[in-house]
Amino acid sequence: MAMKIVASLREAISLCGLKSGMSISFHHHLRNGDYTLNRVMDEIAALGIRDLTLNASSLFDAHAPLREHIKNRVVRKINTDYMSAGLGRSISEGLMDESVEFRTHGGRPRDIALGITPIDVAFIAAPTADPAGNCSGKYGPSACGSLGYAFPDAMYAKKVVVITDNLVPYPLTDASIPEIYVDYVVPVDAIGDPRGIVSGTTKITRDPVGLVMAETAARVIRHSGLLKDGFSFQTGAGGATLAAAKFLKEIMLREKIRGSFASGGVTGYLVDMLNEGCFTSLMDVQCFDLKAVESIRTNPAHHEISAMQYASPAAKSAVVDHLDVVLLGATEIDTDFNVNVHTDSAGCIMGGSGGHSDTAAGAKLSMIIAPLFRARLPIITGRVRCISTPGRDVDVVVTQRGVAVNPAKPDLALRLKDAGLPIVDIHELKQIAERITGVPAVPPEGGRVVARVLSRDGEPLDVIRQLTR
Amino acid sequence: MAMKIVASLREAISLCGLKSGMSISFHHHLRNGDYTLNRVMDEIAALGIRDLTLNASSLFDAHAPLREHIKNRVVRKINTDYMSAGLGRSISEGLMDESVEFRTHGGRPRDIALGITPIDVAFIAAPTADPAGNCSGKYGPSACGSLGYAFPDAMYAKKVVVITDNLVPYPLTDASIPEIYVDYVVPVDAIGDPRGIVSGTTKITRDPVGLVMAETAARVIRHSGLLKDGFSFQTGAGGATLAAAKFLKEIMLREKIRGSFASGGVTGYLVDMLNEGCFTSLMDVQCFDLKAVESIRTNPAHHEISAMQYASPAAKSAVVDHLDVVLLGATEIDTDFNVNVHTDSAGCIMGGSGGHSDTAAGAKLSMIIAPLFRARLPIITGRVRCISTPGRDVDVVVTQRGVAVNPAKPDLALRLKDAGLPIVDIHELKQIAERITGVPAVPPEGGRVVARVLSRDGEPLDVIRQLTR
Numbered sequence: 001m002a003m004k005i006v007a008s009l010r011e012a013i014s015l016c017g018l019k020s021g022m023s024i025s026f027h028h029h030l031r032n033g034d035y036t037l038n039r040v041m042d043e044i045a046a047l048g049i050r051d052l053t054l055n056a057s058s059l060f061d062a063h064a065p066l067r068e069h070i071k072n073r074v075v076r077k078i079n080t081d082y083m084s085a086g087l088g089r090s091i092s093e094g095l096m097d098e099s100v101e102f103r104t105h106g107g108r109p110r111d112i113a114l115g116i117t118p119i120d121v122a123f124i125a126a127p128t129a130d131p132a133g134n135c136s137g138k139y140g141p142s143a144c145g146s147l148g149y150a151f152p153d154a155m156y157a158k159k160v161v162v163i164t165d166n167l168v169p170y171p172l173t174d175a176s177i178p179e180i181y182v183d184y185v186v187p188v189d190a191i192g193d194p195r196g197i198v199s200g201t202t203k204i205t206r207d208p209v210g211l212v213m214a215e216t217a218a219r220v221i222r223h224s225g226l227l228k229d230g231f232s233f234q235t236g237a238g239g240a241t242l243a244a245a246k247f248l249k250e251i252m253l254r255e256k257i258r259g260s261f262a263s264g265g266v267t268g269y270l271v272d273m274l275n276e277g278c279f280t281s282l283m284d285v286q287c288f289d290l291k292a293v294e295s296i297r298t299n300p301a302h303h304e305i306s307a308m309q310y311a312s313p314a315a316k317s318a319v320v321d322h323l324d325v326v327l328l329g330a331t332e333i334d335t336d337f338n339v340n341v342h343t344d345s346a347g348c349i350m351g352g353s354g355g356h357s358d359t360a361a362g363a364k365l366s367m368i369i370a371p372l373f374r375a376r377l378p379i380i381t382g383r384v385r386c387i388s389t390p391g392r393d394v395d396v397v398v399t400q401r402g403v404a405v406n407p408a409k410p411d412l413a414l415r416l417k418d419a420g421l422p423i424v425d426i427h428e429l430k431q432i433a434e435r436i437t438g439v440p441a442v443p444p445e446g447g448r449v450v451a452r453v454l455s456r457d458g459e460p461l462d463v464i465r466q467l468t469r
Numbered sequence: 470m471a472m473k474i475v476a477s478l479r480e481a482i483s484l485c486g487l488k489s490g491m492s493i494s495f496h497h498h499l500r501n502g503d504y505t506l507n508r509v510m511d512e513i514a515a516l517g518i519r520d521l522t523l524n525a526s527s528l529f530d531a532h533a534p535l536r537e538h539i540k541n542r543v544v545r546k547i548n549t550d551y552m553s554a555g556l557g558r559s560i561s562e563g564l565m566d567e568s569v570e571f572r573t574h575g576g577r578p579r580d581i582a583l584g585i586t587p588i589d590v591a592f593i594a595a596p597t598a599d600p601a602g603n604c605s606g607k608y609g610p611s612a613c614g615s616l617g618y619a620f621p622d623a624m625y626a627k628k629v630v631v632i633t634d635n636l637v638p639y640p641l642t643d644a645s646i647p648e649i650y651v652d653y654v655v656p657v658d659a660i661g662d663p664r665g666i667v668s669g670t671t672k673i674t675r676d677p678v679g680l681v682m683a684e685t686a687a688r689v690i691r692h693s694g695l696l697k698d699g700f701s702f703q704t705g706a707g708g709a710t711l712a713a714a715k716f717l718k719e720i721m722l723r724e725k726i727r728g729s730f731a732s733g734g735v736t737g738y739l740v741d742m743l744n745e746g747c748f749t750s751l752m753d754v755q756c757f758d759l760k761a762v763e764s765i766r767t768n769p770a771h772h773e774i775s776a777m778q779y780a781s782p783a784a785k786s787a788v789v790d791h792l793d794v795v796l797l798g799a800t801e802i803d804t805d806f807n808v809n810v811h812t813d814s815a816g817c818i819m820g821g822s823g824g825h826s827d828t829a830a831g832a833k834l835s836m837i838i839a840p841l842f843r844a845r846l847p848i849i850t851g852r853v854r855c856i857s858t859p860g861r862d863v864d865v866v867v868t869q870r871g872v873a874v875n876p877a878k879p880d881l882a883l884r885l886k887d888a889g890l891p892i893v894d895i896h897e898l899k900q901i902a903e904r905i906t907g908v909p910a911v912p913p914e915g916g917r918v919v920a921r922v923l924s925r926d927g928e929p930l931d932v933i934r935q936l937t938r
Contacts, residue, residue, distance in 0.1 A: 132786045173750040173772045180784035281642040303642045315649035
């Protein structure tokens with residue numbers, strides 16, 4: 001067979017025939033420890049290639065060097081599901097001529113599969129690979145666990161380059177992405193910094209406000225009517241949502257409830273719940289900590305899923321469609337239950353939907369946990385700066401001063417009220433917050449559009465405008 | 470989420486919108502124990518649907534009832550990789566108006582993926598499935614092990630129906646085919662007869678001629694220069710090739726050679742070789758016996774692969790491309806090393822390429838094991854009745870009276886001769902056979918074309934003509 005091993009990134013880029021104006025992609029499983037994107041971009045820039053579309057499942061502060069490539073017009077356009085504040089602030093300040101397109105973790109694979117966002121060359125950082133390109137995130141010094149977000153890139157890109165710092169003999173048996181999709185394999189010294197790839201451990205909050213909200217959230221789940229054998233659950237890695245998972249676990253163990261699966265970005269807390277019998281399986285598109293990586297490597301009940309299986313609306317079904325409950329965060333919530341996770345209250349980009357909208361749309365009960373205010377800014381507003389997840393997909397908002405239920409769910413409100421939960425109208429929560437913080441001066445809407453937010457089905461949902469100074 | 474469970478096959482067929490003139494597909498992992506194809510066809514016939522193209526990875530004697538559906542024009546066209554004599558004889562006698570198209574196990578997924586043979590509805594018999602269609606062949610009363618051949622059908626068919634006799638709760642964690650591809654799930658009493666799905670055990674030959682050939686084949690491998698650490702190997706489930714594997718195993722254990730992988734249809738003999746350290750992994754597109762099914766279920770080093778990864782020429786690489794040695798059978802071989810596995814010497818269809826051509830093309834050394842004659846008919850002829858695998862891909866023919874090496878491989882001939890192997894010109898083997906059997910009267914070439922054989926790359930390779938009486 002044709003050897004796929006290529007000595008350098010630059011050679012692989014040339015072999016792929018990458019030209020100005022094409023589209024390239026990256027996955028984000030190495031998170032803030034990723035070396036790969038920056039190194040590939042530097043090589044591309046050195047080759048004089050310009051005007052690329054960069055399709056990245058997420059962009060972290062580690063990718064701030066992209067600023068230079070944007071200024072030099074190596075990158076003309078960005079499609080991503082998440083952008084942390086490092087690059088986000090620059091985008092909000094008007095760094096790019098073309099607006100960033102924000103998708104969801106389900107919308108991205110949908111649009112790749114449907115050919116809406118075609119990829120010419122996918123670069124896949126792989127913690128382990130063999131010379132034919134079979135690769136896995138479970139093994140090696142840069143192990144990140146699941147490679148779920150890289151599957152659509154591998155399957156649909158015209159050319160696929162696997163970059164690895166742990167080349168093993170053919171065949172890598174327990175491969176995530178098979179050789180059938182891979183054109184070239186580039187061995188490198190390191191694909192990332194393990195300290196940035198996964199956190200050592202994820203920590204639940206010790207903040208008393210966070211603990212109050214977490215306990216309330218667990219009580220909402222308990223009385224939702226969904227917490228019974230077969231229960232399915234997703235939570236993020238935020239401190240308060242993790243604390244809610246801890247309280248939920250105590251309830252499930254005490255009441256001997258055997259759930260079916262937990263999904264999503266997986267933390268050691270979900271692994272513990274699996275091992276203690278709260279769930280029969282984990283459906284894992286991304287590992288957040290070392291315990292999750294160790295578990296997906298060794299426990300067959302901890303299953304890697306592709307981004308398509310996680311959340312794509314183009315899939316005939318996806319894991320998010322089976323969720324009973326999802327716990328989510330927010331930077332802002334408005335009185336129509338719309339949620340913002342893209343910008344801060346001043347409208348500066350510091351996040352993105354990720355799987356937020358996908359799970360909110362799929363789960364029977366989608367719950368936001370958020371304090372009434374942060375840094376003396378109210379979280380519940382008349383209108384969010386950016387609609388990331390539409391209010392129609394948000395059922396409950398849990399704060400430290402009460403629980404608001406979407407008026408579209410009157411039965412749920414009644415049920416929770418009967419159970420003694422502090423049900424409050426969301427307008428009232430807004431007023432409580434404003435009594436404490438005062439009504440903030442709303443920063444003026446900025447100038448031209450710097451980013452567009454697409455729903456998971458590809459519909460325009462909102463825009464983000466340039467910050468005014 | 471939308472429930473996919475459908476109460477009956479008939480309802481599922483209707484929901485898929487199957488219409489006359491469309492294309493349907495089946496996989497053959499249940500082999501001669503399969504109930505599914507016949508039952509689906511009966512329902513389709515009852516619905517009055519006609520003129521279908523039937524795309525089956527293989528057809529066995531269990532599928533002989535297809536004759537009636539062909540006569541009644543429910544099936545107008547057949548695409549398959551293999552057809553046993555039960556239906557094969559009828560086709561050879563002129564049952565169908567349109568010629569059968571024979572592909573290889575690699576060519577079939579290639580042509581499905583490229584849209585050359587589009588599938589409207591794929592019917593996937595699944596030994597275990599969950600209500601969302603996640604399915605596996607490893608578990609359940611009808612366990613067949615790998616579901617490798619069903620992957621392209623699931624991925625590329627417009628509609629996919631999973632039929633199972635072992636419905637389990639969502640999520641089936643260790644699924645082979647994920648829910649993202651599945652439209653409907655039909656629970657049934659039984660998808661097949663376990664006695665026909667896998668043989669209890671596969672048996673090596675006790676025939677003295679077979680044993681002579683097998684030992685010679687093992688010696689050829691030993692002296693080929695390929696038998697060293699990292700060695701990779703495939704063999705079929707025929708008695709003589711299995712015996713060759715047994716002799717090979719003894720050599721490998723004695724000489725402490727650690728191979729890399731064995732592939733293909735997997736038998737208990739290859740499982741034993743894995744467990745005794747001859748190989749580090751098995752790459753399994755199909756299980757032939759209970760021991761293989763048990764192994765793929767329990768041993769992570771025994772890996773299920775899709776038909777694409779097994780052999781597709783449209784894949785960026787496939788397992789067959791990595792093979793050192795493959796042992797294959799033949800019904801006829803000619804003096805140009807062309808091999809026939811489609812028909813008997815009289816030109817009657819009783820087989821097909823399966824993975825024959827794919828592995829022969831991919832392996833560094835492709836070896837045919839065949840006796841000089843069977844039932845007083847010589848196996849080595851001036852011209853095979855049907856070219857299944859072209860002579861350019863066949864390196865060595867092992868018989869009980871000597872070993873013929875393709876003249877395109879003079880170095881190999883020299884090396885084997887130096888090692889004391891009985892190297893004979895293939896014309897001489899033909900003469901030896903004819904001295905014993907006499908020169909048989911060649912049955913006349915028949916009438917119109919009843920089948921076309923396509924190479925793995927989709928090129929016309931040969932035709933099969935109607936039998937004359």
